[in-house]
Amino acid sequence: MTAWIKRQRLSPLWLLLLPALGLLTAILLIPLAQSFVRSIGESAWTSQHYENLFTDGVTLTVLWRTAWISAVVTVVTLACGYPYAYLMTRVGPRMRGLLLVLVLIPFWTSVMARNFAWILILQRDGPVDDFFGVVFYGTATGVTIAMSQVLLPFMVLPLYSALSGIDRRLLLAARGLGSHPVKAFWKVYWPLSRGGVVAGVILVFTLALGFYVTPALLGSPQQSLVAQLLAQRTTQLLDFAGAGALGMVVLVVTLVLVAWANRVGGKVSSLGIVPTTSAKEEE
Amino acid sequence: MATKRTLGIISTIVSASLLAACGGGSGGSDNTKADGQLTFVAYGGDGQKTMEEVWQKPYMEKNSDISFVNTSPTDVAQVKAQVEAGQVKWDIIATAPAAAEQNCGTLFEPLEITGVDPEDVVDQAIGKCYTGNFINATPMAYRTEAFPDPDKAPKTIEDFFDLEKFPGNRGMITNLQNGILEYPLLADGVAPDDLYPLDMDRTLEKLETIRDVTTFAPNVGALQQAVGSGQVDIFTLSDSRIKPLLEDGVDITVVWDVTVTSINGFAVPKGSPEKKNAEEFMAWVLGPEASANISEAHGTAPISKVAKPNLSEEAKKVEVYGPVNTGETVLQNIDWYAKNFNEVTTELQNWLAG
Numbered sequence: 231m232t233a234w235i236k237r238q239r240l241s242p243l244w245l246l247l248l249p250a251l252g253l254l255t256a257i258l259l260i261p262l263a264q265s266f267v268r269s270i271g272e273s274a275w276t277s278q279h280y281e282n283l284f285t286d287g288v289t290l291t292v293l294w295r296t297a298w299i300s301a302v303v304t305v306v307t308l309a310c311g312y313p314y315a316y317l318m319t320r321v322g323p324r325m326r327g328l329l330l331v332l333v334l335i336p337f338w339t340s341v342m343a344r345n346f347a348w349i350l351i352l353q354r355d356g357p358v359d360d361f362f363g364v365v366f367y368g369t370a371t372g373v374t375i376a377m378s379q380v381l382l383p384f385m386v387l388p389l390y391s392a393l394s395g396i397d398r399r400l401l402l403a404a405r406g407l408g409s410h411p412v413k414a415f416w417k418v419y420w421p422l423s424r425g426g427v428v429a430g431v432i433l434v435f436t437l438a439l440g441f442y443v444t445p446a447l448l449g450s451p452q453q454s455l456v457a458q459l460l461a462q463r464t465t466q467l468l469d470f471a472g473a474g475a476l477g478m479v480v481l482v483v484t485l486v487l488v489a490w491a492n493r494v495g496g497k498v499s500s501l502g503i504v505p506t507t508s509a510k511e512e513e
Numbered sequence: 514m515a516t517k518r519t520l521g522i523i524s525t526i527v528s529a530s531l532l533a534a535c536g537g538g539s540g541g542s543d544n545t546k547a548d549g550q551l552t553f554v555a556y557g558g559d560g561q562k563t564m565e566e567v568w569q570k571p572y573m574e575k576n577s578d579i580s581f582v583n584t585s586p587t588d589v590a591q592v593k594a595q596v597e598a599g600q601v602k603w604d605i606i607a608t609a610p611a612a613a614e615q616n617c618g619t620l621f622e623p624l625e626i627t628g629v630d631p632e633d634v635v636d637q638a639i640g641k642c643y644t645g646n647f648i649n650a651t652p653m654a655y656r657t658e659a660f661p662d663p664d665k666a667p668k669t670i671e672d673f674f675d676l677e678k679f680p681g682n683r684g685m686i687t688n689l690q691n692g693i694l695e696y697p698l699l700a701d702g703v704a705p706d707d708l709y710p711l712d713m714d715r716t717l718e719k720l721e722t723i724r725d726v727t728t729f730a731p732n733v734g735a736l737q738q739a740v741g742s743g744q745v746d747i748f749t750l751s752d753s754r755i756k757p758l759l760e761d762g763v764d765i766t767v768v769w770d771v772t773v774t775s776i777n778g779f780a781v782p783k784g785s786p787e788k789k790n791a792e793e794f795m796a797w798v799l800g801p802e803a804s805a806n807i808s809e810a811h812g813t814a815p816i817s818k819v820a821k822p823n824l825s826e827e828a829k830k831v832e833v834y835g836p837v838n839t840g841e842t843v844l845q846n847i848d849w850y851a852k853n854f855n856e857v858t859t860e861l862q863n864w865l866a867g
Contacts (some may be wrong), residue, residue, distance in 0.1 A: 288861075288867045451731060452724070467858060469855075
């Protein structure tokens with residue numbers, strides 16, 4: 231072990247990772263491996279459970295619906311979160327504190343409380359119905375609205391972290407060299423913020439893919455998302471193998487998307503944290 | 514240096530306790546389990562509180578060597594996980610009888626119930642791997658506000674599916690025990706005696722006609738909430754959930770045309786060390802005292818034919834086998850559901866999600 235560490239030129243400090251690794255192995259990696267083994271047949275290899283996903287006529291529909299709603303939620307949270315995070319970097323410390331608390335209060339509130347509040351707001355004879363004459367409770371739109379609110383902090387926080395690290399003098403320099411403010415933003419500020427955008431987008435999109443409580447409470451079986459399908463296969467049909475296969479597909483899709491987003495957006499190291507110069511040098 | 518040492522100590526402690534948790538933790542609790550201590554699993558909430566009150570308490574008074582540990586919610590997938598891992602923690606679980614029969618001998622213990630005269634309990638009350646505990650009716654009903662004129666209010670199950678004469682939001686529970694597959698057929702003219710085997714294509718075709726105006730609630734609580742807040746106008750909802758709504762002052766008219774009823778039951782997970790004690794408790798629940806207790810509390814129908822419950826005003830309004838019911842009743846066929854559960858669940862869920 232020690233020899234191996236020396237060969238890898240790793241400091242013994244890496245041993246500090248052991249508890250986290252142990253925990254991850256026990257509660258994530260081993261169950262995940264078991265689930266995968268089940269999905270390909272425990273005694274004899276079979277691709278049946280995977281084939282079923284594509285031929286049962288409903289899994290693909292639900293996967294597509296889930297991806298679509300997650301994408302819409304991501305766009306909505308980005309559209310709301312980016313200006314908000316930008317504003318946070320431009321105001322005084324007291325105002326910034328207030329804006330931060332405003333984002334965090336829903337974050338600290340129980341998910342159940344938030345979802346039940348949305349039921350009251352969106353249901354028949356609720357305020358939205360009274361005002362606009364439309365009932366979103368039980369619809370995909372209602373689910374999208376509530377999910378966007380629940381996931382907004384996951385967009386704002388990494389964005390703020392990235393935006394606050396951008397040196398605004400660069401914008402001044404661009405302006406000083408004759409650039410139009412919009413162009414200065416687009417050419418200088420936006421590229422520098424891309425790490426935060428990618429971090430927020432990945433966080434929100436992947437969390438949305440696995441959302442269960444909000445669609446279960448605010449949606450309807452007609453608008454099932456993939457987590458509901460998983461729950462039903464596990465708890466009602468006891469089809470652990472089929473549920474495992476579905477889970478694996480979702481996991482792979484998520485990983486592929488994350489990898490792709492990282493390529494597009496630059497380094498992973500910007501996942502919520504703006505890389506410092508020294509961190510970059512070490513790489 | 515001091516910090517390093519502290520961290521080292523912490524990580525050692527954490528990894529040691531982790532190893533303990535993974536390795537021997539679960540085995541240990543089995544050894545410490547007291548003999549006669551039954552882990553009782555039901556659906557949680559007020560329903561389970563009532564069970565503690567009207568079943569466990571009087572039973573413990575009679576049997577001082579028995580005690581209960583309550584947990585929830587009941588979940589057959591959890592039973593499967595416990596049985597497969599060889600770590601069965603649950604002794605009695607409230608479940609749909611069909612689920613127990615479907616997995617009889619694999620996930621649930623075959624039972625030997627003694628001291629109960631089959632004549633004294635309703636049909637299908639004792640199965641190979643389950644015993645009944647009460648009967649749920651899921652009558653059709655409407656919010657009286659939505660149809661204030663009795664002459665123009667829905668009167669038959671056909672009316673539930675007649676959107677032209679009776680516009681309004683529908684509500685149904687997707688749980689198979691609540692008649693979602695039976696009512697469409699009954700409305701389509703199938704006689705109650707000819708229901709089984711259920712014609713799934715015909716059921717789904719009929720459901721399709723009300724799909725756009727129907728809230729398909731994934732559980733009874735969700736539909737109860739929807740009725741209470743006026744989200745749905747006509748619905749099929751469990752008697753045990755209509756009763757509290759009536760008590761809360763929600764104005765509901767029950768339509769006694771043809772009503773689907775189903776037996777709720779208990780089962781013992783395979784490998785429970787308390788099987789014998791569980792069976793004795795389950796036999797007692799089949800008796801008149803326990804039956805009357807739960808009917809009085811929930812407004813459900815008793816599993817014992819000799820029970821004499823003293824029902825409240827509200828409970829009498831949903832008393833499916835009482836004088837208030839001027840129509841017919843259909844008791845769900847547990848055998849058919851046990852054989853076809855996975856298939857019809859998949860078909861219904863696919864229809865819903867598709």
